[in-house]
Amino acid sequence: LMESIETWHAEHVARPRRRASWRALRDRAATVDLRQLARARRGRLDLDAPHDWVEGWDLVASAPVWVPLEAVTLDTVFGARAPWFDVSSNGLASGNHLLEAIVHGLCEVIERDAEAGWRAARGDVRVDLATVQDPGSRAILARLADAGVHATVWDLGSDLGVPAYGAAILEDPAEPAWRALGMYQGFGCHLDPEIAVGRALCEAVQTRVTYVAGSRDDFFPFDYDRATDPEVLAPIWDELHAPAAAVVDLRDAPRLATATFEDDLRLLVGRAVAGGATRVVVVDLSRPEHGVPVVKVIVPGRATRVELMG
Structure with a gap:
C-alpha cells in the first residue's frame, strides 16, 4: 500500500x-x-x-x-x-x-549503492544465519527451511559503514516441490543490522510471491522461462553451496540506530x-x-x- x-x-x-x-x-x-x-x-x-x-x-x-x-x-x-x-x-x-x-x-x-559495488566486485562475504537473532527473521528462515527453500545472506560491505545486506532464496532445481520457481533476491539497509537482514529476506520472499502470483505487468514469458530454467538454476545452486570467501557473525555488526x-x-x-x-x-x-x-x-x-x- x-x-x-x-x-x-x-x-x-x-x-x-x-x-x-x-x-x-x-x-x-x-x-x-x-x-x-x-x-x-x-x-x-x-x-x-x-x-x-x-x-x-x-x-x-x-x-x-x-x-x-x-x-x-x-x-x-x-x-x-x-x-x-x-x-x-x-x-x-x-x-x-x-x-x-x-x-x-x-x-x-x-x-542501492552498496548493491552496485557488491555486484561489481562479485562480493561473497556471507552471514552465518545461525547468528541472526531477530525473531521475525528467524521465523522467515524457519518457514523457508520447512518449504525446502535455501536462503543465503551476504554482507554488501557498504563503504559508508552502514549495515546493508543482500539475500537470495532458491529451492533445489533438481528436486523442486512442484516445479522450479527460480532464485529471488532482496536487499535491505538499516542502522540496525538485524532489521537490515530482515528487510532483505522479506524483499526476496516478496519477489518470489510476485512471480508466482503473476501480479506485475512488466514480467513477460521470457522472464519466467529464464527464471525457471533448470540449466540456469543448477550452477546458481552450486555457487550458493560452494564455500564462501568469508563468513561473518551478525552479532559482530555495528548497531548504529539511535533513539530518534x-x-x-x-x-x-x-x-x-x-x-x-x-x-x-x-x-x-x-x-x-x-x-x-x-x-x-x-x-x-x-x-x-x-x-x-x-
Missing part, C-alpha cells in the same frame, strides 16, 4: 518548476551537478539543453537546491526524447513522519559526507490533501542499479 502511495506521488509531482539549461540555471540558483547524477541507459548529457527543474532541500548545506524533474518523477511519459537521467524509485520513500520518510529514502540510496529519527538522519548524512557526498537532497512530494509524508532522496555521485546494468 505504501509503495503504491509513493509511486502515485512521484507520478504526480506538484511542485513549482523552472525550465532552463543547467549552465543557465546554475548562475542564478544552487543546482545539483548534472554530471554526478545517475543517467538512464544510453542517456546523453547536454549541459546547454533546457529541461524542467524542481526545488529540493540540501541536508548538507541546509539550503534549497534545484534538481532535474526527471531525476525525481516516475511519470515516464517524456514525449519525443528518451530520458537522460535514471527514472526509478531509488530514494523514494514514505513514512508516518517526514523524518521517517527521509531516513528510509536515504537508507535505500545507500542500499533526527539522530538517525544526522548519522546517515554524516556518513554520506564522510564518504565524499557534497549534497544530500530531499524533494518533498507530500500532498496536503492526502496527509502522507512522501519524499525523494538524491545523493549525487552514489551508484544505482541502472548504472551497473549500463
Whole structure:
C-alpha cells in the first residue's frame, strides 16, 4: 500500500518548476551537478539543453537546491526524447513522519549503492544465519527451511559503514516441490543490522510471491522461462553451496540506530559526507490533501542499479 502511495506521488509531482539549461540555471540558483547524477541507459548529457527543474532541500548545506524533474518523477511519459537521467524509485520513500520518510529514502540510496559495488566486485562475504537473532527473521528462515527453500545472506560491505545486506532464496532445481520457481533476491539497509537482514529476506520472499502470483505487468514469458530454467538454476545452486570467501557473525555488526529519527538522519548524512557526498537532497512530494509524508532522496555521485546494468 505504501509503495503504491509513493509511486502515485512521484507520478504526480506538484511542485513549482523552472525550465532552463543547467549552465543557465546554475548562475542564478544552487543546482545539483548534472554530471554526478545517475543517467538512464544510453542517456546523453547536454549541459546547454533546457529541461524542467524542481526545488529540493540540501541536508548538507541546509539550503534549497534545484534538481532535474526527471531525476525525481516516475511519470515516464517524456514525449519525443528518451530520458537522460535514471527514472526509478531509488530514494523514494514514505513514512508516518517526514523524518521517517527521509531516513528510509536515504537508507535505500545507500542500499542501492552498496548493491552496485557488491555486484561489481562479485562480493561473497556471507552471514552465518545461525547468528541472526531477530525473531521475525528467524521465523522467515524457519518457514523457508520447512518449504525446502535455501536462503543465503551476504554482507554488501557498504563503504559508508552502514549495515546493508543482500539475500537470495532458491529451492533445489533438481528436486523442486512442484516445479522450479527460480532464485529471488532482496536487499535491505538499516542502522540496525538485524532489521537490515530482515528487510532483505522479506524483499526476496516478496519477489518470489510476485512471480508466482503473476501480479506485475512488466514480467513477460521470457522472464519466467529464464527464471525457471533448470540449466540456469543448477550452477546458481552450486555457487550458493560452494564455500564462501568469508563468513561473518551478525552479532559482530555495528548497531548504529539511535533513539530518534533526527539522530538517525544526522548519522546517515554524516556518513554520506564522510564518504565524499557534497549534497544530500530531499524533494518533498507530500500532498496536503492526502496527509502522507512522501519524499525523494538524491545523493549525487552514489551508484544505482541502472548504472551497473549500463
